[in-house]
Amino acid sequence: QKEVEQDPGPLSVPEGAIVSLNCTYSNSAFQYFMWYRQYSRKGPELLMYTYSSGNKEDGRFTAQVDKSSKYISLFIRDSQPSDSATYLCAMSEQGGKLIFGQGTELSVKP
Amino acid sequence: DTEVTQTPKHLVMGMTNKKSLKCEQHMGHRAMYWYKQKAKKPPELMFVYSYEKLSINESVPSRFSPECPNSSLLNLHLHALQPEDSALYLCASSQNPHRGTGEQYFGPGTRLTVT
Numbered sequence: 571q572k573e574v575e576q577d578p579g580p581l582s583v584p585e586g587a588i589v590s591l592n593c594t595y596s597n598s599a600f601q602y603f604m605w606y607r608q609y610s611r612k613g614p615e616l617l618m619y620t621y622s623s624g625n626k627e628d629g630r631f632t633a634q635v636d637k638s639s640k641y642i643s644l645f646i647r648d649s650q651p652s653d654s655a656t657y658l659c660a661m662s663e664q665g666g667k668l669i670f671g672q673g674t675e676l677s678v679k680p
Numbered sequence: 681d682t683e684v685t686q687t688p689k690h691l692v693m694g695m696t697n698k699k700s701l702k703c704e705q706h707m708g709h710r711a712m713y714w715y716k717q718k719a720k721k722p723p724e725l726m727f728v729y730s731y732e733k734l735s736i737n738e739s740v741p742s743r744f745s746p747e748c749p750n751s752s753l754l755n756l757h758l759h760a761l762q763p764e765d766s767a768l769y770l771c772a773s774s775q776n777p778h779r780g781t782g783e784q785y786f787g788p789g790t791r792l793t794v795t
Contacts, residue, residue, distance in 0.1 A: 578720075604783070613684075613770050613786040614723065658722055667736065668784060670722035 573597050576659055576671025585680050589646040593659035593671045596640065600661040600669075603635050605644045608656045608673070617657075618644060649678045683707075684787035686771050692793045695761060701790045703754040703771030712754040713784065714746060715770040723770055723786075729754060761794045768792075 576593045583589055591605075601622055606614035618633035620626050620642075626633045632645040642661070646653055659671040684705045693699050703712065711730050715723035728736035729748040743765075745757040754771055768791050772784040 602783070606786075611768070611789075611791065613686075613768075613788045616783065616785060619783050660722075667725055667728070673720075673722055675720075 571596060573669050574659065574661060574671045577674055578672045580675040580677060582677045582679060583649055585649060585651060585678055587649050587678070589649050589653070589676060589678075591644040591646075591657050591659075591674050591676070593642050593661075594640055595642075595661060595669075597661075597663070597669075598637075598640065599663045599666075601664055602662045603633070603642050604660045604668070605631075605633055606658040606660060607653075608658060610655075614658055651678050651680050654678050684771055684773055684785055686769075686787040686790050688790055689788070690791045690793075692795060693758065693761065694795055695763070697761075698757070698759045700758065701756040701769055701771075701792075703756075703787055704752055705771075705773040705785070705787075706752055707773060707775070707785070708751075709773035709775050709785075710751060711774045711776070712748065713772040713774075714744075714754070714756050715772060715786075717768045717770055717789070727756075758792075761792075763794050766792055766794045 574595045603620045605618040607617045608614040623635045623637045630647045634643045654677045656673040658673045660668045687702045714726040717723045726740045727746045732748045747755040768789040770789045771787040774784045
């Protein structure tokens, strides 16, 4: 079993839809949780960063961490074609290396 | 400014060539990383430099040789690579490696093709 599980998709939604991306993990020592967006042939861009449990909102993006369920989510409201990218979840322990999910490929159709 | 720059953007090299990848950040970060990423896969950690000293080598073959000349620069020297080494090579940095916040900022990558 991988430490971090993420459905690779692809996920296709119409413009304006609410998108939900998720990851599950097995290591209860993870404390830092991130979402990266990666456009084709580009480097990953840090979208959201959360320490421990809770929610964080930034514009159309909301990140949720549920440590009791070992489950993290990224919600995208009013999705746009420019949101089409691969979304990678990543997490780490204190002082540890980043462990990535496989990435979910998202396509938002006009 | 959360910019990490990498040069070159693209590199094609033969198996007998020697080349270098360069990475630079001016955010005052004290940890710098090299990752390798294959198509449709997540980045794989290769090396970590913490306060300009190599702290992690993820059992990377010796044909990859990292170097950290100062706190802003990171190089990856390449020699006698194999076609399977063709990939996107990503540099990243983070503020304080010992606090382990995981907030790593990535550069745009160098797309390497080994012929």
